[in-house]
Amino acid sequence: MSDPGIVGEVDHDDYDPFEAFDRAQGAETVADPYTGFGELLSACPVQRGAAGALMGIENTVTLDMPGAGPMYTVFSYRGVEQVLRDHETFSSAGYANSMGLVMGHTILEMDEPEHGRYRRLIQQAFTRKEMDRWEHEFVRPTVNGAIDAFVDRGRADLVKELTFSFPNQVIAQAMGLPEEDRPQFYRWGVEITNMASEPEHGFAASVALGEYFGRLAAERRKDPGPDLISLLTQAELEGQRLTDEEIFAFLRLLLPAGSETTYRSSSNLLFGLLTHPEQLEALRGDRSLMAAAIEEGLRWEPPLTGIARTAVVDTEIEGVKVPAGASIGVCLGAANHDPARFDRPHEFDIFRRQTNHVAFASGPHMCLGMHLARMETAVMLELVLDRLPNLRLDGDAGDVRIMGFTFRAPHSLPVVFG
């Protein structure tokens, strides 16, 4: 984000991590990766090379697994499902050589059986009961507070004034972070997310966050509260607890995994509805369409278009031979627009017959926060519909588009209402 005003008053130097992140991931240049994904998919569902390079797009930040082997990308829904479900053939361990360098040994880079044990421990902090508490204690008040700030004005930028900030604030509140620490915490989160293009800032943020969480975890062990950090220090499975490093790695992961994605997906959904006013009005009149609208937003414009795996043995995907050691780009964006699975795949249509999409991935690493993300998005949308009558894009605001290659979102959503 080039305008971080809403995330606090941090002014260390001229470096703006929000702006650097946008620049690095193609926010300024890539408007439509879907035509290219579709052409590649129809030529061959699995291709040698990285998606960005195959489409002639340079300098894209991707979630990759740098290794010795050649790079392949899977574009079809069926191929993507195969790779994500078959965790014995396709390992996640390669993330250790990319984001793991900054975040520590996170759940993302674990294979079975370590992954399953860790996931069961972490899940204890994300129960339905906890999500209900988060909804009422953090999500509703946070979204309402953001809307309060602009509701009387009759106009707003829904990205800068709502979607960018609320998922961050929810995570910070769930961790029980003191108010005064939050601006710095958001900044570290963006620097970690952007580490592929700005490694120095990423490493520094990682170390700083480790120290910060270390202090907090020690306090919470002594004097536990109802917050996420306290819950993680107490989670137990068959007599085993999480180590400090395991807890810190998870907490470091939460901002990029939980906030970045949710801010983008809720912005993309609002964009879909605002550019299809008849669907927005249908949803306003019939809230039973809410779940379908959220899933269609995620299918149509997933916030994260690609993830990665490594083939551990010689294998085949969709009839294409892939050698052991190959890095596999898993193109979630292309799979969500695969015409073999979705009619009129490039159209946003909340009335379409619902079928599963892969915005949250699939298989054992399927997003651990998907229920939280859906709840946050539903609350945001419900309050927007309840409190902003006659909502529409501001006709004077110029060209508003979803931009980016791996991470996608509109830069702004200028709206008028009332």
Ligand code: HEM
């Ligand atoms: C719309 C919002 C979201 C999207 C599209 C999304 C997408 C994803 C995807 C694609 C993965 C799989 C990554 C891989 O295997 O390489 C993933 C994993 C994960 N997500 Fe999300 N995510 C979202 C929201 C959240 C939230 C709110 C949280 C907060 C708890 C979260 C926490 C995680 C975690 C911890 C993992 C790792 C799970 C594992 O490795 O077993 N995500 N997410």
